[in-house]
Amino acid sequence: MNSEELLKACHIENGSLVDSSFQAFLNAHYANSRIVIMVDENTHDCCLEYLITSFVQLSEAEVMLLPVGEENKVMEVCFQVWEALTEYGIGRDDLIVNLGGGVVTDMGGFIAAVYKRGLDFIHIPTTLLGMVDASIGGKTGIDLGIYKNQLGVFKEPVKIYTDAGFLGSLPDHQILNGFAEMLKHALITSADLWLELKSISRIDDMKDMSRIKTSQAIKCNAVLNDPLDKGFRKTLNFGHTVGHAIEGFYLDSLVLSHGHCVALGIIVESYMSFAKGLLSKEELEDISGTIRTWFEIPAFDELAFDALVELMKNDKKNSANKILGCALEGIGNCSWDAEYTPTEIKEGLKYLLKLN
Helix, strand or coil: CCHHHHHHHCCEEECCHHHCCHHHHHHHHCCCCCEEEEEEHHHHHHCHHHHHHHCHHHCCCEEEEECCCHHHCCHHHHHHHHHHHHHHCCCCCCEEEEEECHHHHHHHHHHHHHHHHCCEEEEEECCHHHHHHHCCCCEEEEEECCEEEEEEEECCCCEEEECHHHHHHCCHHHHHHHHHHHHHHHHHHCHHHHHHHHCCCCHHHHHCHHHHHHHHHHHHHHHHHCCCCCCHHHHHHCCHHHHHHHHHHCCCCCCCCHHHHHHHHHHHHHHHHHHCCCCCHHHHHHHHHHHHHHCCCCCCCHHHHHHHHHHHCCCCCCECCECEEEEECCCCCEEEEEECCHHHHHHHHHHHHHCC
């Protein structure tokens, strides 16, 4: 399938929301349904008014305000929302619209998927990370303590509407949060795309719709070929085994964004690929140098290495008590289920520290 066919198969429509099929889709499928809009504090203040004033059917929608931040992507918040949905009398023929970034789409999708054994939901991602990654593929979930996305189910949104206009109000660090996933998509699939993305010198160029669509199509291809994450789709986890551990461990101290942690994980996992003889020194330095252009490398404490390894031992991708992740076999070619030994991980983390 070409890119447009991939996006269509994943129910993604790009462009201005008011010029999209959104209103017609609501009329055709949810004319008699009650609608709940999930927002966080940011999208409540910046995006909600635009949505409810542009679409008459949403003017009477129930609005559920989720607390902002990864630290709130927890079961306690879900229980509060499920109780509220019950009080509002929301039924299985009703609809949830998730308006927000990755936390809102992850948690809103999970809430919808579990409530009364499943409500339909639409994603309207408002961040670059949400547009190119989090909203696509039907992975819904919440965190369990410091363990990322330990609880969740696969359930596809009925539609995803991507309007790049939402990106205009985002601070630079939020754009970089999504750009990390775009870099990952290039590293695992296309040396040419990597060359294009690493040549970017302005944050505004990261918002280019053609680049967003290319990144979406890469994720759609992996999702459609491996919906339940049993094989090829695992390549999308490159940078995430280490990145999730860093994000969870430093959740209450450094408070690093998901994309920032993935970028750091990319460096560590690239080093481990190099140490296995799969990636050249020049490629490793190219990757590390590009990441360092945009992402600060915090001063991690080596005393935390054992704790980070322990977190990785609980990663969802593991099997037979082995820490499994991805390995780059050259830029643009990624394998999965590569074993990471504790020694290899610590050496990769040491390499990261040397770049500080």
